Amino acid sequence: MKRYIIPVFIPHYGCTNECVFCNQHKITGSQTTVNEYHVRKIILDWLERLNYAAFIEVAFYGGSFTALSIEKQQELLNPAYEFLKQDKIQAIRISTRPDAIDDLILRNLILYGVSIIELGVQSLDNKVLKKSCRGHTKEDVELAVAAIRKYANFKLGLQVMPGLPKDTLLKGLLTIRNIIELKPDFVRIYPTVVLNHTKLAKLYCENQYTPLSLDESIKYCSILKILLDNHQIPIIRMGLQATENLNSANVLAGPYHPAFGELVQAEIFYLSITKFLEKINLYKKNFLKQEIIIFHSNRLTSKIRGNKNSNIKKWSRIFPYFNLKFSQEANEKNFIKIKCDNQIYTLNINLISNI
C-alpha cells in the first residue's frame, strides 16, 4: 500500500543547539509556531486531500522533538494520537537528537503511539561532530540506539551527513560501518550543503570550509549506498528535498541537486556495468569495433545513460573498441540484459550493488 506522509514542521523547537549546517527554517520551509490546534488542522487538511487508499503517517520533522518539554511533546502528539486511535492514521513519526533520548521520554512516546524515531546522527566521528557543533558524541548515539532498542515499539531511522567539516571518505566509511552495526531499520543520507545564514556559510566565506563537489558527493554516497544495500538496510532518502523555501537560491555552495538520489543510482549503474564491460574487454581478441547492446526497461533509461548521458560518454572514452547501443525493449523490469558476441548476459538490478 502507498504511504501518505502528513508532515508537521516544528522548526528549531526544542533545540538549544546551533549545528554549523543548520538553518532549520530553510530546511523545513516553515516558520510557524506550532501548537495542538495547528497539528490537528494540518492533519485534517491533509486527510481531506487524500483520495486513494494509503498507509497514513503523521511525521514531526525539524527541530528536536524530544528536546521539547514533556508537556509540549504531549500537546503536539495528542491530536495525532486521537487520529491514530480512530484508525484515521496508521503511524506517528518523530525526529530528534541522540542526546535527547532517555527512558522517560521513550515511555511517553509509547503512550502517545509513536512508532518511528529518526535520530540525527550525521557522523560517528567525534572530531567531525565537534567541528560541526553537534553537541553530542558517537557514544551518545550508541546509548540512544540501545535505549530505543529496549522497546519493540519503535522502528529506528538514522540520518547521516557526508561532507561535514573534517569529514573524509574514510571517516564516512567508518561511520557507515558503525551504522550497519547499530542495525537501523532505515537510513537517510543528506550530503552537506552550505545554506545561507548558517555558521557553515560563514566558514565557507572565510575559506575555512570547502564543501564536497557534486561529483565527489555522488561518488561518496554511491559507496555508502552500496555498503548499506549489501546489508539490506534501506535508504529512504538521499539528498535534501526541494521545498518552496529550499531551492538553489538558498544554497550558497555544496552538492545540492533536486534529483541527487537519481544521480547516485546512475553512478552505481555506471560502476556495475563498467565492471561487466571490463571483463568483456579483458577477453577481447582484436581491436575491431565490437557491438554491445544493453537492453533495459524504460524506467531505467536515465539511470543507465547517466545525467546528460554522462555514463555513455565515460564508457565511450574507456572502451573505444566497443560500439555501445541501448535498447528499451526489455519487458523484464528487474533485469538488464547485455548482448555481446551473440551471447546474452543478465544483470539482476536488485543485486546490482553487489556486483
Ligand code: SF4
Ligand atoms: S540539532 Fe537539529 S534543529 Fe538543532 S541546530 Fe542541529 S540540526 Fe538544527
